[in-house]
Amino acid sequence: MSGDSFTFTIDGVEVTATPGQTIMEAADAAGIYIPRLCDVEGLRHQGGCRVCTVKASGRSAAACTQPAAPDLVVDNETDHLNTMRRHLVEMLFQEGNHLCPVCEASGNCELQAMAYRLEMVEPFRFPGLEPCRPVDASHPDIALDTNRCISCGRCIRASADVDGKGIFGYVGRGIHRRVAVNGSDLAHTDADINDHAVSRQVCPVGCIIRKREGFSIPIGEREYDHGLIGDEGDSE
Amino acid sequence: MDKPRILEIDPVTRVEGHGKVTVHLDRQGNVNEARLHIVEFRGFERFIQGRLLWEVPVIVQRLCGICPVSHHLCAAKAMDRIVGVDQLTPTAEKMRRLMHYGQVMQSHVLHFFHLSAPDILFGFGSPAEKRNVFEIIRQNPELGHRAVLMRKYGQEIIEATAGKKIHGTGAIPGGINRNLSTERRDQFLAQIDEMQDWALEALALARDYCLREKDFIAKFGGQPSNYMSLVRPGDGALDLYDGNLRMLDARGEAIFDQVDDSRYHEYLTEDVRRWSYMKFPYINSIGADDGWYRVGPLARMNTADLIDTPLAAKAHEDLHAAFDTPLIHGVLDNHWARMIEVVHCVEKIRELLNDPDLQGTDLVVKGERRHEGVGVIEAPRGNLIHHYKVDENDQVTFCNLIVSTTHNNEAMNRSIRDVANKHISGQEVITEGMMNHLEVAIRAYDPCLSCATHALGQMPLKVELFDSNDVLIDSALQSP
Ligand code: SF4
Ligand code: SF4
Ligand code: FES
Numbered sequence: 153m154s155g156d157s158f159t160f161t162i163d164g165v166e167v168t169a170t171p172g173q174t175i176m177e178a179a180d181a182a183g184i185y186i187p188r189l190c191d192v193e194g195l196r197h198q199g200g201c202r203v204c205t206v207k208a209s210g211r212s213a214a215a216c217t218q219p220a221a222p223d224l225v226v227d228n229e230t231d232h233l234n235t236m237r238r239h240l241v242e243m244l245f246q247e248g249n250h251l252c253p254v255c256e257a258s259g260n261c262e263l264q265a266m267a268y269r270l271e272m273v274e275p276f277r278f279p280g281l282e283p284c285r286p287v288d289a290s291h292p293d294i295a296l297d298t299n300r301c302i303s304c305g306r307c308i309r310a311s312a313d314v315d316g317k318g319i320f321g322y323v324g325r326g327i328h329r330r331v332a333v334n335g336s337d338l339a340h341t342d343a344d345i346n347d348h349a350v351s352r353q354v355c356p357v358g359c360i361i362r363k364r365e366g367f368s369i370p371i372g373e374r375e376y377d378h379g380l381i382g383d384e385g386d387s388e
Numbered sequence: 389m390d391k392p393r394i395l396e397i398d399p400v401t402r403v404e405g406h407g408k409v410t411v412h413l414d415r416q417g418n419v420n421e422a423r424l425h426i427v428e429f430r431g432f433e434r435f436i437q438g439r440l441l442w443e444v445p446v447i448v449q450r451l452c453g454i455c456p457v458s459h460h461l462c463a464a465k466a467m468d469r470i471v472g473v474d475q476l477t478p479t480a481e482k483m484r485r486l487m488h489y490g491q492v493m494q495s496h497v498l499h500f501f502h503l504s505a506p507d508i509l510f511g512f513g514s515p516a517e518k519r520n521v522f523e524i525i526r527q528n529p530e531l532g533h534r535a536v537l538m539r540k541y542g543q544e545i546i547e548a549t550a551g552k553k554i555h556g557t558g559a560i561p562g563g564i565n566r567n568l569s570t571e572r573r574d575q576f577l578a579q580i581d582e583m584q585d586w587a588l589e590a591l592a593l594a595r596d597y598c599l600r601e602k603d604f605i606a607k608f609g610g611q612p613s614n615y616m617s618l619v620r621p622g623d624g625a626l627d628l629y630d631g632n633l634r635m636l637d638a639r640g641e642a643i644f645d646q647v648d649d650s651r652y653h654e655y656l657t658e659d660v661r662r663w664s665y666m667k668f669p670y671i672n673s674i675g676a677d678d679g680w681y682r683v684g685p686l687a688r689m690n691t692a693d694l695i696d697t698p699l700a701a702k703a704h705e706d707l708h709a710a711f712d713t714p715l716i717h718g719v720l721d722n723h724w725a726r727m728i729e730v731v732h733c734v735e736k737i738r739e740l741l742n743d744p745d746l747q748g749t750d751l752v753v754k755g756e757r758r759h760e761g762v763g764v765i766e767a768p769r770g771n772l773i774h775h776y777k778v779d780e781n782d783q784v785t786f787c788n789l790i791v792s793t794t795h796n797n798e799a800m801n802r803s804i805r806d807v808a809n810k811h812i813s814g815q816e817v818i819t820e821g822m823m824n825h826l827e828v829a830i831r832a833y834d835p836c837l838s839c840a841t842h843a844l845g846q847m848p849l850k851v852e853l854f855d856s857n858d859v860l861i862d863s864a865l866q867s868p
Pocket of ligand 1: 249252253256258259357358
């Protein structure tokens with residue numbers, strides 16, 4: 153244990169952290185899962201979705217951006233927090249058009265998996281907005297079905313920070329804020345199938361589609377077919 | 389009474405899949421015209437536009453709650469052609485066939501148990517409250533038990549090949565996404581003898597019924613017609629999964645034969661009528677008036693030269709030997725035909741399970757992209773056609789579906805008219821017998837309408853009688 157490290161607790165379990173680590177990083181290192189959608193290993197933190205919200209010594213904080221601190225008392229798996237997280241996830245569903253049974257991300261989708269973990273059930277408490285959104289299939293190898301985009305920004309950070317390209321960006325404001333491509337359509341960007349931004353790890357849902365791969369993984373072998381997201385040390 | 393009347397049969401309690409029958413009577417109380425109104429499938433062809441081609445086999449399963457696997461496989465066959473694949477790997481084709489035989493088997497068994505058996509065991513004359521599945525279980529618990537297990541067997545085959553019992557993902561353009569584990573194979577093989585015995589017993593029940601009621605069936609809503617199905621290239625054998633199109637006339641002469649399925653539109657035209665969402669296909673060479681035809685299990689028994697599995701082959705010969713006409717026309721003889729197909733499916737399933745190709749790992753092939761593709765399959769209820777065009781971005785730009793109920797549309801309307809003529813003309817009020825007979829006529833075609841999945845006497849029906857001024861003069865309601 154390095155001299156600088158300190159301890160704090162998550163749901164009563166003592167966790168060791170080093171200065172600069174976020175609550176989530178320390179939790180991951182300790183094998184404790186905190187739900188998340190916009191945060192993913194290898195990309196800088198954004199703190200956008202709020203699904204990772206915890207109580208840190210009584211105050212709500214996004215675990216993916218909030219630094220750990222000595223003697224912090226963190227609540228994570230509480231009914232109150234999970235109910236709030238469930239409402240957030242439900243709103244993400246209702247803001248887009250999610251037809252899981254016909255979606256190629258089904259079984260590999262973090263949003264769907266989070267809904268299962270948080271036990272989201274119908275009937276929903278929020279109305280569906282049923283937006284009218286286009287499919288951009290102009291690129292030979294990649295398609296975007298923005299009906300399923302949850303604006304997590306992971307593709308934006310991956311493209312800008314890892315690929316050095318800036319293919320994706322936010323447009324619009326408020327409820328209308330959306331992720332769009334930096335060009336008239338995807339074919340008019342320099343997006344490439346080998347970009348990190350279009351790899352399977354980046355888009356948590358079925359918005360960024362690698363063409364002609366859909367449904368090739370049989371049911372039973374998909375990422376979340378055998379357990380809840382976050383279980384079995386799954387803390388990417 | 390001197391005004392023309394309209395008799396309406398309207399299943400009311402189901403939101404999806406309701407049909408409506410209007411029987412138009414003339415001033416003398418004779419049937420002028422009978423129409424079956426179908427709203428199913430409306431809008432789907434448009435909904436699928438713009439979707440990505442590999443999504444289509446999964447999406448189309450939502451089209452129909454009755455035989456999703458048939459749509460899944462049919463769309464996959466069309467998409468094979470679009471991704472430039474004319475020949476699947478042996479593993480892919482055999483896995484798809486296994487899925488299909490499992491589906492046809494479970495669908496036919498469900499139909500037999502819920503819809504046919506009450507007629508077969510109790511007869512039309514028995515009171516409606518007796519003609520249902522619960523009465524069968526009460527009087528014949530063993531039969532009920534077997535039907536449940538046979539259905540489960542078929543569903544488990546679907547699950548093992550598609551990943552789920554309903555709305556799986558097995559078939560993908562150019563192949564399949566899984567093979568069959570030896571563990572699953574051995575589970576299925578362990579039960580196959582029992583399945584075969586039960587299938588043969590069910591066949592005997594259906595056969596006895598059709599022979600016993602031969603006179604009634606001959607008079608009931610059936611008239612000679614043309615018949616279409618896929619048949620195997622070369623020997624013209626029954627093939628439920630793949631083949632060429634064959635159309636026979638009522639005497640058994642070929643109208644067209646061994647036609648590549650992608651050329652269906654050169655031989656068939658789909659007529660549109662103002663009062664129906666469902667089209668009326670007809671044979672081009674005969675024309676709209678007389679070019680109607682039937683599809684389904686009986687059609688297949690008529691078109692197939694032979695069946696390539698021994699027990700079903702014998703049953704097929706036995707069926708034809710029972711009639712002195714070249715082809716068989718009674719709509720209720722579909723009961724018999726269906727059970728021959730169950731035997732065939734069980735035999736095919738056994739053959740496939742014993743084939744090591746099912747454990748192969750070569751699952752998908754790729755080819756040169758095309759812009760258009762047709763897939764045709766013999767679904768439990770008959771021939772099914774899916775036709776798509778896909779642009780260079782992989783998005784669907786055109787879709788045309790002909791489901792078996794569409795193929796049978798004109799025949800169904802004619803049967804309804806026929807039954808109406810015999811049972812309704814001259815009636816001043818709506819009787820239970822009148823409703824029963826129209827209902828049976830619809831159901832005999834086994835249309836993929838959810839109202840038709842209710843047992844006889846259970847179909848939600850509203851019957852209304854109007855005079856020529858559209859004034860209601862009588863009505864009756866039947867609820868399941
Ligand atoms: S993106 Fe995820 S949540 Fe949305 S439809 Fe697809 S599987 Fe369902
Ligand atoms: S496209 Fe995917 S990665 Fe990008 S913001 Fe939308 S959901 Fe997130
Ligand atoms: S994961 Fe922390 S805000 Fe999204």
